[in-house]
Amino acid sequence: MPHDVDLIILLAVGFGLALIFGYIAARLRLPPLIGYLFAGIIISPNTPGVVGDIHLANQLAELGVMFLMFGVGMHFSLKDLMLVRRIALPGAILQIAVATLLGIGVTMLWGWSFGSALVFGLSLSCASTVVLLKALGDRGLLDSVNGKIAVGWLLVEDLVMVLALVLLPATAVLLGGVSLNDDSGQNIWLTIGITLLKVAGFIAFMLIVGKRLVPLIMQFVARLGSRELFTLTVVAAAVSIAYGSYAIFGVSMALGAFFAGMVVKESDFSHRAEEETQPLREIFAILFFVSVGMLFDPRIIIEEPLHILAVVAIIMIGKTLAAMALVLFFRYPLNTALTVGASLAQIGEFSFILATLGVALKLLTLEAQNLILAGALISISLNSFIFTAVEPIQRWIRERSHLARLLERSGDPLAMLPDEVDQSNLRDQVVIVGYTPTGRHIADQLQAQNIKVVITDQNREVVENLREKGIAAVSGKPTDPNVLIQAHIMHARLLVLRTMDILDIHQIVNIAKQLNPQLQIIVGAESVEEAKVLREENIGQVYFAQEEMAKNITGDILTHIERVHQSSH
Secondary structure, three states: OOHHHHHHHHHHHHHHHHHHHHHHHHHOOOOHHHHHHHHHHHOOOOOOOOOOOHHHHHHHHHHHHHHHHHHHHHHOOHHHHHHOHHHHHHHHHHHHHHHHHHHHHHHHHOOOOHHHHHHHHHHOOOOOHHHHHHHHHHOOOOOOHHHHHHHHHHHHHHHHHHHHHHHHHHHOOOOOOOOOOOOOOOOHHHHHHHHHHHHHHHHHHHHHHHHHHHHHHHHHHHOOOOHHHHHHHHHHHHHHHHHHHHHOOOOOHHHHHHHHHHHHHOOOOHHHHHHHHHHHHHHHHHHHHHHHHHHOOOHHHHHOHHHHHHHHHHHHHHHHHHHHHHHHHOOOOHHHHHHHHHHOOOOOHHHHHHHHHHHHOOOOOHHHHHHHHHHHHHHHHHHHHHHHOHHHHHHHHHOOHHHHHHHOOOOOHHHOOOOOOOHHHOOOOEEEEOOOHHHHHHHHHHHHOOOOEEEEEOOHHHHHHHHHOOOEEEEOOOOOHHHHHHOOHHHOOEEEEOOOOHHHHHHHHHHHHHHOOOOEEEEEEOOHHHHHHHHHOOOOEEEEHHHHHHHHHHHHHHHHHHHHHHHHO
16 A cells, blocks of 8 residues: 555544444443544554554644644633632642642552653543533533533643643653753753743743734734635634744644634634634544544553552542542532532543653653553543432432531531621612622612612622622522522512523522512523513513513614604604
C-alpha cells in the first residue's frame, strides 16, 4: 500500500469505527466518547486487525488538543466563575490537592519516583469538561445552582491544568525527566522564571492586542456576508494563535488555543463563531479521542488489575468524597454535595494531555499512561450510573435522621434571617424567589418605594452579597418549607416566583398558601403553554416575558400611529 494514503486509511477507518462504537455507546446511554476511545483501541498497534499510523494519529491528536482547548476557552466564563468563586476556587484547588496526594501516595507505594507520582496524581485530579457538560445538560441541571457550582469548579480545575501544562516542561529535569528544549544545562529556577515571563508576555499580548484585534477582524469579515470566510477566520485565529504562542513566546499550543477561544468569546459574534465552528471542533475532538485510544494497551487490564482498581478508587471514591466533604464544609445542602461529587467522579481530556506530555518528558512510562487511560474509560462509563444514584442516596440519608442532621445544614446562619433584620416588624413584605436580573430589577424598584423585600436564593454567595448591602435574604431551596418560613411568608403581602419547573411552582405555592391563605402570587412562566396552564389553575397573576414584550411593543406602535394620525389632522 503506498505511503501517501496512510492518512486516508486512518481517517476512513477511524471515523467509521468511531461512528459504529459511538452509536453503540449512545444506545447504552453512555457518553459517545467511550465509543471513540474503543474505535482507537481497535485500530491501535496493540490489538490485532487494521492498524492505523500512530505518528499521523499523534499529529491529528495535537490538532484535536488545540480545538478542544479552543472550545474550553470559548466556554470559559469569568462571570459564571465569579458567581460561585467562594466555593469553586478553594474547593477545586483543595480537591485537586487531595486527589494528587492520593495518586502520589499510592504510586510511591508501588516504587515510582516522586516526579512520576506527581504527574500521575495530577492526571487523576481533573474531570472531563465534555463529560460534565453532557451529563448536566441531559439532566437539565446546567442552569441550576448545583450545575453552576459544578461547572465553576471544573473551570478552576481547567485553569490549574493549563498552568500545569505550562510549568511541567520547565520543571521536568528537576522532577527527574528530560527537557524538550536545548536548555538542559541551564539553572532550573532560571528556566522556570523565563517560562513564567514568556507566559506573562503572551497573556499580556493577548489581553492588550488579541482581545481588540481578533474581534475587529471578525467584525470586518462578518460585514462581507460570507459564511465560509467567517468560519475560516475563526479557525485561522484558533490555529494561528496556538502556533504563534509556541513559535514566538515558546509556550504550549494548548495555552495559545485556550486564549484564542477566550478572545473570540469577547467578540459580539461569539455565539455565531461557536455555532459555525462546532462541527469542526467536534470532528477534531473525535480524532483526539480515537488517537488516545490508539495509545492504550488492553493487556494492562490483565497484567495490572489491582493497580487499575486503585486508580478507579482514587477517581471515583477518593476524589468524589473529598469534593462532597468540601461542599458540605462550605454549608451547601446535601443535594449540592452529591451533584458536585457525581460531576467530578471521572477524568478525561486533560488527563490524556497530561499523560502524553508526561511520557514525552520521560516522567511517565507507557504503563502509567495505560493506567490513566483505563481509569478514564471505566470512570466515564460508570459516571451516568453515579448520577442516577444521587436521588436514592439522598433519600437513604434523609431516612436516617442522625446522618441527615450530621450532613445537612443544621444551624446554618444563611438559612435564617440575620439578627440585623427586625423580624417583629417584618409585615406586608414582598418575598422574591430567585435573585435573577428580573428579580433584581423588581427588588430595586420596590425598595425605591420603601416597600420591604425578602429575597430567597439557592446561591449562598448571592445571599451573602445581598446581606452585605443590607437586604434581607435567606439561602435555600424554595421548595423547602423552612426557607419560606424564614422569609416570614405568613406575614407577606406578595410572593414573586421567577420562571422555574412547573412542579416546583405548584409545590412552593401549596406551601405558601398553607402558611398564608391571603397571599397574592405573581408567577413568571417559561412558555406560552405553561402560562396557559397556570392561568387555568388560577394560581395567581401569570406573566410570560415574550408575551409582555409583544404587548409593550404593540402599545408603543399604536401610540406612535395615533400621534402621526393626530399631527396629520
